[in-house]
Amino acid sequence: MTTRPRVAVLDYGSGNLRSVARALARSGAEVSVTADFEAALGAQGLVVPGVGAYAACMAGLRAVRGDQVIDRRLAGSRPVLGICVGMQVLFAEGVEHGVRTQGCGQWPGTVQRLHATVLPHMGWNTVRAPAGSLLFAGIGRAERFYFVHSYAALGLPLPAGGYLRPPALTWAEHGEPFIAAVENGPLTATQFYPEKSGDAGAALLTNWLETLR
């Protein structure tokens, strides 16, 4: 008998917390929704959801010291999963309506408005995962995930030097290529909503929960 991994969903006033909590539970997690610093720090896995404006999400995240929780967790190799704007805030900055907002800075790069004829990018799209991806293991290339966003990271420009182990990037395309998911040791993120992506999303969450064991 295996124990259910304990996952905290960070409640900082953003995101459909109920859906993400239910989807994680369906994939085998014991889920708590919390804004408590210690609880978020101590869980085996932390999920950072997020919808809406970048600046509002960053403000909400800082208000519960979510940026510090993420830092502390990563210092101890404790897994964190960012979803949608919860992924975007992990980058260095976001630009919305001409306003530049500093992000958590876990990765270099700017989250910016996609160039596409129809925005938001709303609906089910395919992704191109890298070889050896743990997150997309066993998920066919034809599977689709549910996206809703107008902004995205178009790249993750690593500094020269080459000593870093580069994050594994999964790409998608809407008007132009953008980053759909990042796997970077304990820090994982998806631009799409796994909790709204049916069976493919459930398989992905199960894969992430496997990394907590």
Added chain:
Amino acid sequence: MTVAVRVIPCLDVDAGRVVKGVRFAELRDAGDPAELAAAYDGEGADELVFLDITASSGGRDTMYEVVGRTADQVFIPLTVGGGVRTVGDVDRLLRAGADKVSLNTAAIARPGLLAEAAHRFGSQCVVLSVDARRAPGTASGFEVTTHGGRRGTGIDAVEWAARAVDLGVGEILLNSLDADGTRSGFDLELIRAVRAAVTVPVIASGGAGELSHFAPAIGAGADAVLAASVFHFGELRIAEVKAALRVAGHPVR
């Protein structure tokens, strides 16, 4: 790597029960929106729309419970509309588990509601539902109606859609009242006119009767197709619609 055309069943809900007879033999309770939602999810629906047609305010409270139960067991996006009047209503529905909320009559009376909702919750979860019909007196030839099409407003439907996008809505649910119930196909002219005026996704609604009706709506510029009775009565299956769209060259899930 192209976003798939969405196929969306719409359920009319009155005091927590599905109104139109739904013929799904395998269901225990064909009047339960949550159970029907799960059945449509199983059939491959890309998204679901609940339209609350409850007249009494007391009956409306059951909608939040229904939305919550549905969100607990269905892992595809859910849009809820009907009778949404205030930002507080939007908040309650989102908290109950809706992913998007559609606004209609209240936004016509007070367009600022769209901006308030979009500002507070983000454009991605604010949908404008437009009930349009042909009206020679308007610039585009289509006017906005209320009360299920019984009352004309004189407001140009295409201009209204464009204004709503300026105010921050992230999607247009475009229902043709001329085509609604005819089962003779979507109103392609209406779709083309709105597509040309807005940059957000457009869901085409009204008129679906046969498999051959769906691809032309996408060809006219819709990003998604919505239908109710043809699905509920089992005349068309979600998978058949998707197969027809695929044959016509449109990507589907």
